[in-house]
Amino acid sequence: MATLVALLVGVLVTTGLYLLLGKSLLRQIIGLSLLSHAANVIILLSAGLRGGVPVIGATRGPMTDPLPQALILTAIVISFGVTAFLLALGYRMHLFGGEEKRDDR
Amino acid sequence: MIASLIAALPALPIIVPLLTAILLIAGPSRRAQRTLGLAGSLATLAASITLVLLTRGGQVMPIQAGGWAAPYGITLVADMLGALMVLIAALIGLVGLVFTIAAGRDDRFVHAGWQFLLTGINWAFLTGDLFNLYVAYEVMLISSYFLLTHGTTQRQAREAFGYVAINLVASMFFLFGVALVYSATGTLNMAHLAERVPLAPAGTVRAASMMLLVAFGTKAAIFPFYFWLPHAYAIPPGGVAAFFGGMLTKVGVYSLFRVFTIIFPSGGPDPLLLWSASATMLFGVLGALAQDSVRRILSFHIISQVGYMIMGLALASQLGIAGGIFYVLHHIVVKSGLLLVGGAIEETQRTDRLDRLGGLARTNGVLALVFVVCALSLAGVPPFSGFFAKLLLIRAGLEVGQYGVVAVSIIVSVLTLMSMLKIYTTVFWGPGEPRRAPARLVVPAAALALITIAVGLRAQVLYSLTSTAAAHLTQPARYVGTVLKK
Numbered sequence: 001m002a003t004l005v006a007l008l009v010g011v012l013v014t015t016g017l018y019l020l021l022g023k024s025l026l027r028q029i030i031g032l033s034l035l036s037h038a039a040n041v042i043i044l045l046s047a048g049l050r051g052g053v054p055v056i057g058a059t060r061g062p063m064t065d066p067l068p069q070a071l072i073l074t075a076i077v078i079s080f081g082v083t084a085f086l087l088a089l090g091y092r093m094h095l096f097g098g099e100e101k102r103d104d105r
Numbered sequence: 106m107i108a109s110l111i112a113a114l115p116a117l118p119i120i121v122p123l124l125t126a127i128l129l130i131a132g133p134s135r136r137a138q139r140t141l142g143l144a145g146s147l148a149t150l151a152a153s154i155t156l157v158l159l160t161r162g163g164q165v166m167p168i169q170a171g172g173w174a175a176p177y178g179i180t181l182v183a184d185m186l187g188a189l190m191v192l193i194a195a196l197i198g199l200v201g202l203v204f205t206i207a208a209g210r211d212d213r214f215v216h217a218g219w220q221f222l223l224t225g226i227n228w229a230f231l232t233g234d235l236f237n238l239y240v241a242y243e244v245m246l247i248s249s250y251f252l253l254t255h256g257t258t259q260r261q262a263r264e265a266f267g268y269v270a271i272n273l274v275a276s277m278f279f280l281f282g283v284a285l286v287y288s289a290t291g292t293l294n295m296a297h298l299a300e301r302v303p304l305a306p307a308g309t310v311r312a313a314s315m316m317l318l319v320a321f322g323t324k325a326a327i328f329p330f331y332f333w334l335p336h337a338y339a340i341p342p343g344g345v346a347a348f349f350g351g352m353l354t355k356v357g358v359y360s361l362f363r364v365f366t367i368i369f370p371s372g373g374p375d376p377l378l379l380w381s382a383s384a385t386m387l388f389g390v391l392g393a394l395a396q397d398s399v400r401r402i403l404s405f406h407i408i409s410q411v412g413y414m415i416m417g418l419a420l421a422s423q424l425g426i427a428g429g430i431f432y433v434l435h436h437i438v439v440k441s442g443l444l445l446v447g448g449a450i451e452e453t454q455r456t457d458r459l460d461r462l463g464g465l466a467r468t469n470g471v472l473a474l475v476f477v478v479c480a481l482s483l484a485g486v487p488p489f490s491g492f493f494a495k496l497l498l499i500r501a502g503l504e505v506g507q508y509g510v511v512a513v514s515i516i517v518s519v520l521t522l523m524s525m526l527k528i529y530t531t532v533f534w535g536p537g538e539p540r541r542a543p544a545r546l547v548v549p550a551a552a553l554a555l556i557t558i559a560v561g562l563r564a565q566v567l568y569s570l571t572s573t574a575a576a577h578l579t580q581p582a583r584y585v586g587t588v589l590k591k
Contacts, residue, residue, distance in 0.1 A: 020270065028266075032273045039280035046288035068287065071236055075280060078243045082273060085250055089266060096259035 005045050012038035025093065029086045036079035040072045114159065115166050115183035117152035118191045118227040121145055122198075126220035139206055142216040146202055149223060150195040156188040163573050165587040167233065175233070175588050176294035182233035182588055185574035186430060190230040190359055193437050196556075197351045198223045200549045204445050205344030207545040208452050215255060215345075222248035222348070229356050233588055235286060235293040235368075238360060239279050242324070246272050249353060252345050253337065261340045268337035275323035275330075282316030285309055286368075296588035298368045299581050314369040321364065325357030326408050327415055328384035335392070335404040343448015344549075346400065350407050351441035355433055358414050362429065366578035367585075371421045374505050378419035383510050386412030386517040393524045399447040399457040399532065402524055403440070406483065409517055410436050413498060416510055420501050427575035428497030431568060435482070435490040435560065442479040442553035446472060449546040450532065454539055459528070463535030472547050473533045478554040480525035482561070485518045490560035493568070 012034050019031030047068040052059025054066035125145030129138055160166060160183055170179040183191075202219055205211050225245025232238050250272075254265045287293055289309040290301040302310055323330040338350055365371065365378075389409025396402045414436070417429020449472060450465065451457045466473040482489030495518060502511040560567055577584050 020274075025266070028270065032270060035274065035277045036280075039277045039284070042281055043284040043287070046284035048288075065291075068284075071283070071287075074236075074240060078240070081247060082243070082250075082269070085247065086266075086269060089250075089254055089262060089269070092254075093259060093262045093266065096262065 001049050002045060005041060005049065009038050009042050009045070012041065025090045029083065029090055032086065033079060033083045036075070036082075040075055040079075043068045043072050043075065111159065112166075113168070114152065114156055115168050115181050115187075115231055118149050118156065118195065119181075119224055119231060121148045121152060122220040122223040122227065126217050126224060129217035129220060130214070132214075135211075138216045139211065142202055142211075142219060143199070143206075145220055146195065146199040146223070149227070150192075150199055153188065153192040153195045153227075156183050157185075157192050157570070159183075160185050160188045161570065161573070163576065163583070165577070165584050167588045174590065176292050176297035179237060180233035180294055180296075180588060181231045182296075182584070183231055184577050184584055185570060186359070186362070186577060187230045189430070189434060189570060189574060190355075191227050193434055194223065194226045194230065194352055197348055197437060197441050198226075200445070200552060201344045201348035201351075201441065204347065204448060204546065204549040205342070207543075207549070208342065208344060208448065210342045210344060212256070215252065218248050218251045218255070219348075222252065224248075226352055226356055230359060233295050235283055235295060235298070235364075239276070239283060242279070242356070243276065245353070245356065246276075249349065253341055253349075255341075257340060264336045264340050268333060268340075271323065271333040275320045278316050278323070279320035282313050282320055285313035285316060289313060294588070295363070295367055296581075296585040299585050300589075302368055310369070314365070317364055317369075318361075321357045321360045322381070323357070324354065325361060325415075326354045326385075326411055328381050328388055328412070331385065331389065331408045331411075334408055335396075335401055338404040338407070339400055343445060343451055347441040347444040347448060350404065350444045351437040354407060354411055355414075355437055358411060358433055361415065362418055362426065362433075362578065365418060366421075366426065367581045370579075374421055374507055375419045378415055379507060379510050382412045382415035382419050383513040384412070385409065385415060386513055390517045390520040390524065394520065394527075397459050399450060399459070399462075399528055400444075402528060403443050403447055406443075406521065406524070407440060409521065410440065410483070412517070413495070413514060416514060417498050417501065419510070420498075420505055420507060421579075422501055422505055423572070423575050423579045424497065424504060425501035426578055427568065427572040428494065428501050430571040430574050431497055432494040434567065434571070435494045435557065438553050438556050438560070439479045439482045439489075439491060442475065442550045442557070443483065445550035445553065446476045446479065449542045449550065452546055453542040459531045462532045462537075462539070464533075464537035465539050466533035467537075468539055468541045469533075469547075471551065472542055473529075475547065475550045475554045476529065476533065478558060479550070480529065481522075482557045484522035484525055486522070488558075488561045490557045490564065490567075493561065493564040497568070 016031045016034035019027045047065035051062045051064035054063040166183040168181040228241035289305040326334045393402045393405035417425045482491040485491040485495040
């Protein structure tokens with residue numbers, strides 16, 4: 001299971017980087033948000049995937065570590081805010097120029 | 106009452122600008138905004154001066170938020186290094202704000218963004234927890250995105266997009282590093298990590314430290330991650346550029362100092378960091394030689410100066426780290442001073458291109474003097490603060506026998522002086538009767554020039570403080586013991 005999730009992180013990073021290196025502004029923004037998803041998944045993985053729901057009384061046996069989930073929650077809020085900012089910035093660039101491709105420098 | 110006030114003091118440099126920013130978001134009149142912004146900055150400065158005085162003897166002041174003891178709760182720690190960095194941030198925040206107000210570039214929510222930026226920076230300096238460091242970074246970065254893109258043209262918006270993208274990628278590396286550290290040690294509290302990392306599997310620890318090196322290195326603009334900086338710092342108006350150029354990369358440098366001493370100690374000169382430091386110094390200064398506008402030359406010099414700081418860290422001796430911290434503090438003052446001189450030139454002449462400027466020394470005598478003081482200090486000419494910063498680093502380098510990096514640092518000093526002379530001879534000499542910059546634009550830079558002279562004349566005072574700060578990093582026992590209440 002852990003190997004599969006690790007592969008998922010790899011897929012998220014590669015697609016994210018591929019989109020980021022493209023020319024279209026919208027694709028770049030989607031690529032960036034995929035990269036932050038990859039980071040969230042790897043934090044989830046850091047606590048291990050075994051164990052039950054971390055609520056006292058809800059599970060018998062070992063529970064998963066709930067701290068990484070709290071960390072992810074914070075990271076999701078931050079990446080939501082930054083993505084919203086990027087979309088607003090992209091919209092402004094669209095209003096300025098009308099074309100959304102970045103020129104090659 | 107007084108005891109509990111003192112115990113809460115390490116939180117004040119975060120809370121004061123945060124509350125000021127929240128008040129500013131309500132959108133009072135321009136005049137009220139200016140008063141509030143300046144009052145908030147002054148209060149932060151007062152709190153940080155008190156903090157430096159309280160930690161002067163090597164005290165470590167932890168706060169456990171919500172009463173949850175470390176390593177379970179959120180820990181804020183003020184030690185000598187944190188307090189010095191907060192002091193310099195509050196100082197540059199105030200001086201830059203005065204310039205921004207004087208130049209009339211403080212429309213709409215600039216004041217609120219400014220205070221949020223100060224909140225994030227101070228939070229990064231005072232946190233004792235790796236994940237909180239990430240959150241502090243994001244608070245700082247999103248405020249910097251706002252200040253950077255505020256009132257931009259299309260071209261500038263594109264450059265800003267690149268800045269946001271590179272920072273997001275660096276943040277991803279940061280989170281990867283945090284995840285690896287957590288999986289290897291089961292904690293994120295820095296003091297707790299100092300105890301646990303030596304017990305963790307070496308491979309995971311190495312991978313985590315490299316992830317964090319990439320993350321902090323990108324934000325600090327070290328080789329080979331510095332390419333974004335000259336583009337981004339060419340965008341904002343002078344006052345904002347001085348705050349960014351002085352502080353933002355230095356938050357990355359501070360994190361490197363904190364993490365690669367307490368959590369991942371190297372035990373001896375670190376070859377990877379030494380190579381990176383040499384390359385950062387050299388490529389930064391060579392890039393500067395090729396530029397043709399004041400702002401861009403100064404931006405490339407930020408990169409080359411970061412190389413010196415990393416050199417101090419890479420030497421990993423107490424003298425080297427003390428010299429590195431000294432260099433950080435000196436550099437922030439001088440670089441912000443130079444960027445403010447550049448800002449004053451841009452605001453009055455409407456350009457900062459070398460080929461369109463000339464003869465400023467004839468009409469702007471004081472501005473020329475301020476530039477000369479800051480430029481000589483940057484290049485490391487005595488009796489200014491830069492001389493002592495470089496002297497400490499070179500002595501530290503010779504002590505541990507790293508002659509290569511010492512040679513590079515001396516060559517780069519000469520090249521720095523050369524490119525400062527290039528600005529001086531083209532901008533301040535030559536024909537032309539340019540407009541005179543009003544005194545209110547010159548005073549902030551002049552204040553910083555006076556500080557570099559004062560530090561140069563009384564270098565011993567600052568050196569003893571940075572030496573205390575370095576002792577906490579090289580022998581973290583006291584830091585760890587106080588935070589974990591042993």
